[in-house]
Amino acid sequence: MKTVNVGIIGFGTVGSGVVKALKARRELIRRKSGIDIRIAGICDADLRSKRDVKVDKKLLTKDAYKLIRDPQVDIVVELIGGIHPAKEIILESLNMGKPVVTANKALLAHSGEEIVKAAQKKSTYIRFEASVCGGVPVIKAIRESFVANKMAALFGIVNGTSNYILTQMKEKQVEFKVALKSAQKKGYAERIPSLDVKGIDASHKLAILALLAFGHHVKLSDIYTEGIEGISYRDIQYADGLGYVVKPLAIAKRHGDELEVRVHPTLISKKHLLSNVSGVYNALYLSGDLIGNSLFYGEGAGKLPTSSAVISDIVELAKNLIFGGSGTIVDPEFDIGIKKVRKRGDFYTRYYLHFSAIDKPGVLARVSGILGKHKISIASATQKERKREKVVPIVMTTHWAKESNMAKALKEIDRLPAIKKRTIAIRIEGG
Amino acid sequence: MKTVNVGIIGFGTVGSGVVKALKARRELIRRKSGIDIRIAGICDADLRSKRDVKVDKKLLTKDAYKLIRDPQVDIVVELIGGIHPAKEIILESLNMGKPVVTANKALLAHSGEEIVKAAQKKSTYIRFEASVCGGVPVIKAIRESFVANKMAALFGIVNGTSNYILTQMKEKQVEFKVALKSAQKKGYAERIPSLDVKGIDASHKLAILALLAFGHHVKLSDIYTEGIEGISYRDIQYADGLGYVVKPLAIAKRHGDELEVRVHPTLISKKHLLSNVSGVYNALYLSGDLIGNSLFYGEGAGKLPTSSAVISDIVELAKNLIFGGSGTIVDPEFDIGIKKVRKRGDFYTRYYLHFSAIDKPGVLARVSGILGKHKISIASATQKERKREKVVPIVMTTHWAKESNMAKALKEIDRLPAIKKRTIAIRIEGG
Numbered sequence: 001m002k003t004v005n006v007g008i009i010g011f012g013t014v015g016s017g018v019v020k021a022l023k024a025r026r027e028l029i030r031r032k033s034g035i036d037i038r039i040a041g042i043c044d045a046d047l048r049s050k051r052d053v054k055v056d057k058k059l060l061t062k063d064a065y066k067l068i069r070d071p072q073v074d075i076v077v078e079l080i081g082g083i084h085p086a087k088e089i090i091l092e093s094l095n096m097g098k099p100v101v102t103a104n105k106a107l108l109a110h111s112g113e114e115i116v117k118a119a120q121k122k123s124t125y126i127r128f129e130a131s132v133c134g135g136v137p138v139i140k141a142i143r144e145s146f147v148a149n150k151m152a153a154l155f156g157i158v159n160g161t162s163n164y165i166l167t168q169m170k171e172k173q174v175e176f177k178v179a180l181k182s183a184q185k186k187g188y189a190e191r192i193p194s195l196d197v198k199g200i201d202a203s204h205k206l207a208i209l210a211l212l213a214f215g216h217h218v219k220l221s222d223i224y225t226e227g228i229e230g231i232s233y234r235d236i237q238y239a240d241g242l243g244y245v246v247k248p249l250a251i252a253k254r255h256g257d258e259l260e261v262r263v264h265p266t267l268i269s270k271k272h273l274l275s276n277v278s279g280v281y282n283a284l285y286l287s288g289d290l291i292g293n294s295l296f297y298g299e300g301a302g303k304l305p306t307s308s309a310v311i312s313d314i315v316e317l318a319k320n321l322i323f324g325g326s327g328t329i330v331d332p333e334f335d336i337g338i339k340k341v342r343k344r345g346d347f348y349t350r351y352y353l354h355f356s357a358i359d360k361p362g363v364l365a366r367v368s369g370i371l372g373k374h375k376i377s378i379a380s381a382t383q384k385e386r387k388r389e390k391v392v393p394i395v396m397t398t399h400w401a402k403e404s405n406m407a408k409a410l411k412e413i414d415r416l417p418a419i420k421k422r423t424i425a426i427r428i429e430g431g
Numbered sequence: 432m433k434t435v436n437v438g439i440i441g442f443g444t445v446g447s448g449v450v451k452a453l454k455a456r457r458e459l460i461r462r463k464s465g466i467d468i469r470i471a472g473i474c475d476a477d478l479r480s481k482r483d484v485k486v487d488k489k490l491l492t493k494d495a496y497k498l499i500r501d502p503q504v505d506i507v508v509e510l511i512g513g514i515h516p517a518k519e520i521i522l523e524s525l526n527m528g529k530p531v532v533t534a535n536k537a538l539l540a541h542s543g544e545e546i547v548k549a550a551q552k553k554s555t556y557i558r559f560e561a562s563v564c565g566g567v568p569v570i571k572a573i574r575e576s577f578v579a580n581k582m583a584a585l586f587g588i589v590n591g592t593s594n595y596i597l598t599q600m601k602e603k604q605v606e607f608k609v610a611l612k613s614a615q616k617k618g619y620a621e622r623i624p625s626l627d628v629k630g631i632d633a634s635h636k637l638a639i640l641a642l643l644a645f646g647h648h649v650k651l652s653d654i655y656t657e658g659i660e661g662i663s664y665r666d667i668q669y670a671d672g673l674g675y676v677v678k679p680l681a682i683a684k685r686h687g688d689e690l691e692v693r694v695h696p697t698l699i700s701k702k703h704l705l706s707n708v709s710g711v712y713n714a715l716y717l718s719g720d721l722i723g724n725s726l727f728y729g730e731g732a733g734k735l736p737t738s739s740a741v742i743s744d745i746v747e748l749a750k751n752l753i754f755g756g757s758g759t760i761v762d763p764e765f766d767i768g769i770k771k772v773r774k775r776g777d778f779y780t781r782y783y784l785h786f787s788a789i790d791k792p793g794v795l796a797r798v799s800g801i802l803g804k805h806k807i808s809i810a811s812a813t814q815k816e817r818k819r820e821k822v823v824p825i826v827m828t829t830h831w832a833k834e835s836n837m838a839k840a841l842k843e844i845d846r847l848p849a850i851k852k853r854t855i856a857i858r859i860e861g862g
Contacts, residue, residue, distance in 0.1 A: 298725030
């Protein structure tokens with residue numbers, strides 16, 4: 001039996017989960033993989049807090065560089081998160097030719113290209129299954145299982161916090177702020193929740209997925225990103241009446257040499273599988289020319305699912321070390337066909353529109369006229385209340401429309417004297 | 432760039448799909464994997480039929496053994512199906528130390544142990560991602576991604592034909608025979624459809640999944656298997672009224688040292704993701720102690736998804752050959768904790784019961800009394816029509832009950848003079 005030694009940087013929630021599972025599963029993993037995975041050391045700035053796993057004190061250190069430079073350490077596992085010093089620790093490890101496992105999506109989204117190139121230069125590997133969709137192996141699926149496919153699209157719920165908040169709003173009939181508080185109370189949202197609710201976390205994950213699926217490094221600034229803070233319970237309710245659920249989606253679609261990448265709340269038909277993905281669960285559709293449509297669903301975060309993904313990466317890298325194998329994408333930019341990221345104005349989607357209009361004759365005709373002028377055709381229209389000469393909600397859905405046309409139309413509509421608030425526009429996906 | 436040569440045995444639907452994709456994707460796969468996959472030869476008994484891919488005639492042969500013994504051939508891909516001569520071809524290849532890819536679930540279910548041992552003896556590999564759920568990588572997920580998990584349960588729709596038939600029955604409001612004809616017309620069901628509609632194909636797949644998830648070789652005869660032929664449109668309709676959909680499920684659950692394995696039509700709540708898996712689509716729930724519940728969904732059969740899975744196995748084996756890696760489960764019987772397969776009488780489930788009873792006072796009381804005597808408590812009961820002194824349907828759902836108790840109760844109930852037909856009992860899963 002061969003032994004592989006891992007050095008774990010970060011002994012927080014995920015770190016302690018990984019340590020606990022590695023210890024408890026040592027024999028199971030040995031039997032399944034033929035390799036003995038040993039913890040050679042654990043590094044954290046805080047060595048005093050109680051963790052739910054007992055470790056030999058001799059394994060603990062505050063010095064990350066000492067640990068990664070320890071010749072005993074074969075694989076480095078970075079679980080501290082954030083950009084610095086995670087990046088330096090990862091680059092230093094790779095430069096020493098040591099393979100690295102990380103769950104750090106922000107770092108990968110910001111510096112993925114640099115990190116992948118550092119690994120390639122030293123013919124070693126970087127693995128990050130836990131960075132997207134927690135315990136659900138979407139990265140392995142794209143990289144290995146769908147290797148023969150030309151990927152057409154991927155879209156899904158990759159941020160559990162936003163999904164939890166929108167689910168709570170619907171089920172408890174409450175507004176965003178109340179649902180956010182509940183998410184914070186449950187530990188699903190941070191005290192400063194902007195990374196999640198503004199769609200930034202989802203855009204990080206989308207950048208990683210887009211590289212793997214389409215072989216193209218997407219700049220974060222090129223991903224159109226919209227959070228869920230603007231969604232009100234009323235729109236969730238109206239959407240429900242129309243047969244839709246509001247879900248926080250990350251979307252990447254290929255159109256010839258263009259890649260469309262966007263993150264925003266979206267109306268999804270209740271007939272669609274994604275509409276039943278609730279709470280903190282994640283789900284990702286992957287669409288390829290051979291596989292057709294496939295869906296991966298599961299817990300997108302949390303200590304145990306994340307530990308499961310981190311350990312699967314450790315075992316894979318350990319196999320590579322022992323048996324000499326390789327699982328890297330040799331050329332991450334394998335697809336030279338994609339030339340650019342589609343501009344926001346060129347998106348085509350259907351829309352849900354919610355106008356706040358004075359209830360008087362001719363208003364609907366004016367609004368429809370402006371939409372028509374900009375080549376936007378209406379699929380359904382309902383006035384939700386009747387109150388002569390007062391402001392009432394008018395809800396419409398449109399057929400496919402170009403985003404730049406929609407922007408122009410809404411600008412014009414919102415200037416009408418009969419329109420009293422900024423019109424709410426939410427994109428519709430999936431038919 | 433290293434080259435790996437594959438010999439393809441079987442040039443039918445899947446075989447020609449694999450050849451076509453391998454040829455069309457040669458450059459893509461090269462860039463993604465760093466390996467050039469070359470077709471060294473193709474064997475089929477019929478070399479005259481037209482295929483939708485052009486191949487050099489020099490590659491074609493009718494002699495499988497000549498092809499697998501060709502020293503040029505590094506990997507053997509068996510796509511002829513059936514037990515013989517597929518088994519002999521695979522064993523001969525493994526004995527020569529050549530890794531094998533197959534999609535042959537029947538063979539694996541019957542002779543998996545022998546084949547896995549033959550591979551181990553020669554330190555080579557057998558790969559079979561395409562054998563379960565087509566293009567959806569459930570096998571890789573269990574074997575690699577969930578390596579650190581103790582699996583608790585797996586269940587899902589693994590036979591697309593049965594799912595298509597039940598979906599058609601519901602949507603078109605037709606009986607089994609009509610839906611079967613439509614499936615045959617579309618090419619989803621064989622002329623002799625028993626493998627699919629009797630649950631045999633699903634039991635083959637369940638045996639494979641159980642080995643991978645629980646490390647235990649399950650005999651096919653130990654899997655309780657029930658087909659969908661007994662399902663009538665009326666029961667689908669009644670189930671719908673109760674909030675359920677009838678789905679063909681394969682189920683494996685661990686209870687300490689016992690494994691429960693069964694295949695049968697099942698009532699699933701409409702709130703459950705599986706209830707929305709329609710047509711020929713497959714979906715599999717995998718439940719582990721770290722990952723929680725995850726779901727994998729996609730096309731479970733068909734030329735292109737199957738080709739995608741076969742090629743992913745070829746690429747993995749090619750990497751192993753070139754870079755020396757290993758991805759096998761070293762010990763497929765890794766879990767020495769499972770001692771036996773649970774007996775049918777010891778299953779616990781909820782039940783849907785459909786009695787054909789004379790509409791007269793006291794009948795419902797008699798039926799309930801017998802159920803109660805056998806420790807079965809009723810969750811809901813509805814008499815569907817009223818026709819004094821005539822036979823009417825009574826539909827019940829029960830709470831959790833032991834199958835041996837249910838068998839005794841139904842035997843007793845069906846002997847009552849007021850019960851005019853054999854009672855229909857369908858198990859309920861998932862709440």
